[in-house]
Amino acid sequence: MVHNDYELVSAISQGFTLLPGDVIMTGTPIGFGQIKAETASKSPSKEKANSLRQEPGNWENSDLESFPEALSAWTRDMDGYFANLGEPVPDEPSWRLIAQMLLAARVYE
Numbered sequence: 001m002v003h004n005d006y007e008l009v010s011a012i013s014q015g016f017t018l019l020p021g022d023v024i025m026t027g028t029p030i031g032f033g034q035i036k037a038e039t040a041s042k043s044p045s046k047e048k049a050n051s052l053r054q055e056p057g058n059w060e061n062s063d064l065e066s067f068p069e070a071l072s073a074w075t076r077d078m079d080g081y082f083a084n085l086g087e088p089v090p091d092e093p094s095w096r097l098i099a100q101m102l103l104a105a106r107v108y109e
Helices: 005-015 044-054 068-087 093-105
Strands: none
Touching: 068 093
């Protein structure tokens, strides 16, 4: 780390008023940036693209026109999805919710 936490808070507070609960994001912790090439090649988006190429029959919405329509329809109906799971509908978007939306749009009619 180039600067310690105290130096960062001091420098930031000279230009901004920091309030309780404010979060200062400083980047990737040591060790987390060392991703192996084989791990990077297994990203969810790459897996979905490979699935579409290798198994197009498993995708109800395999073209650019129908996929966004299915994504929009599932988003409108997602309250029912979460009700069926016994989970509350998320108040805020998250990466998990985005992944659920993209997976559902693959087959949603």
